[in-house]
Amino acid sequence: MLMDKGDMRQPQGRGRIAIFSHTHPSLTSGGAEISAYNLFRGLRAIGRDAILIAACDEANLDEITLGAHEFALPVRGAFYDHLYHIAPRDVRQSLLQLLQAQNVSLFNAHHFLHIGVGALADVAAAGIDVVLTIHEYLAICNNHGQLVTRPGQMLCQGPSPAACHKCYPEHSKQQFxxxxQHVATALTPVSAFVSPSHFLAEKMIEQGLPRERVEVIENGVPSVETVQERRRSRGVWRFGYFGQINPFKGVGVLLDACAVLARDPALAATIRIAVHGNFVGQSASFIDRFNAAVQEFPFLSYLGPYDNQNVAQLMAECDYVVMPSTWWENSPVVIQEAFRARRPVICTGIGGMAEKVVDGETGLHFVRNDPADLADQIAQAADEALHTRLQRALPRPLTSIEMAERYAAVFKQVASASV
Incomplete structure (x- = not known):
């Protein structure tokens, strides 16, 4: 096990909580790992004895940056079964040995990727309470947990062995x-499930999760000092995209919207669109298309990856945050971060995005996969009165400490029930 200097102390007594993340924020900045890290920090801030365990492929161990009370769990992605979510036995054994060595009494997994669903049953069988936080639909959807069909890219209303076979004809209905059954059995010993949105919770309950064991706790974000507002150039409106640039985040829709905006030179002169993030899982052809768009449209810029600790200031330099995702989403941390920075959100009007952003009240919705409608919403948003009204209605997002307090209440219930 790779340990930081803070973890060389003798383990503390029972009551220690382990937060598991499928990767570390120093490696990738997806919403699940950011949420897990914020919870870990929040728990320690309220005096709970928490450690963070982040999966890291053996080939990348020299790239991870660990803080105090943080561990890296070496995993081997090449030997992971992504259909049945089965990890190598030695990875599962290493996880269990670490939990036992650290006297962990409650294991809160924010993913089962890299450790496999069987690890949850292993941990429970060892007498450690298990709480699973669900950030997407991987337990019921083989398409990266997105509930989007392929190749049609339609929203999936309800997976089934027959429907999944249509998406993945290389796998039989029997395999699905x-x-x-394999995933359902592995989830049986989980004491409680946490969903950051009601939308995701209901989707999973429809697929068999026991309602009485499902809690909804919003993703929390750290409090920040007052950020410095950018003084807007007269008549210029700034829109920002933040997050991974992967095939499900709708950046292609944003590029097509830029082409629509460019047809109106007067409007385009008042718009600035900045994309912040790193490319994940994108083809070379998409990256070429993206770079060509940046060259073609003077109002579009790519500002590269960003440190999540700086996202509040980066968002404060925009007037709106744009989220064009093409999948349901759950409870995007980006939305909470935008609200913290007091920025309205323009998003696809589906799923967890529509739950968090109220159309016409805290942001604007557009039709999924419709670049013309996105362009219309961007044009509509460039209005002082509307921006002021939306900004005034923004809710205060849950802080990391408030999130930790709500999780701590669930952990207490689980521990009491297991006595």
Missing amino acids: AVRQ
Whole structure:
């Protein structure tokens, strides 16, 4: 196990909480790992004895940056079964040994990726309470947990062995039935499930999660000092995209919207669109298309990856945050971060995005995969009175400490029930 200097102390007594993340924020800045890290920090801030365990492929161990009370769990992605979510036995054993060595009494996993669903049953069988936080639909959807069909890219209303076979004809209906049963069995010993949105919670309950064991706790974000507002150039409106640039985040829709905006030179002269993030899982052809768009449209710029600790200031330099995701989403941390920076959100009007952003009240919705409608919403947003009204209605997002307090209440219930 890779340990930081703070973890060389003797383990503390029972009551220690382990937060598991499928990767570390120093490696990738997706919403699940950021949420897990914020919870870990929040728990320690309220005096709870928490450690963070982040999966890291053996080949990348020299790239991870660990803080106090943080561990890296070496995993081997090449040997991971992504259909049935089965990890190598030695990875599962290493996880269990670390938990036992650290006297962990409650294991809160924010993913089962890299450790496999079977690890949850292993941990529970060792007498450690298990709480699973669900950030997407991987337990019921083989398409990266997005609930989007392929190749049609339609929103999936309800997976089944037959429907999943249509998406993945290389796997039989029987294989998907086995997958479904395998995952359901592995989740049986989980004491509680946490969902950051009601939308995701209901989707998972529809697929068999026991309602009485599902809690909804919003993703929290750290409090920040007052950020410095950018003085807007007269008549110029700034829109920012933040997050991973992966095939499900709708950046292609944003590029097509830029082409629509460019047809109106007067409007385009008042718009600035900045993309912040790193490319994940994108083809070379998409990256070429992206770079060509940046060259073609003077109002579009790519500002590269960003440190999440600086996102509040980066968002404060925009007037709006744009989220064009093409999947349901759950409870995007980007939305909470935008609200913290007091920035309205323009988003696809579906799923967890529509739950968090109220159309016409705290932001604007557009039709999924419709660049013309996105362009219309951007044009509509460039209005002082509307921006002021939306900004005034923005809710105060849950802080990391408030999130930690709500999780601590769930952990207490789980621990009491297991006595």
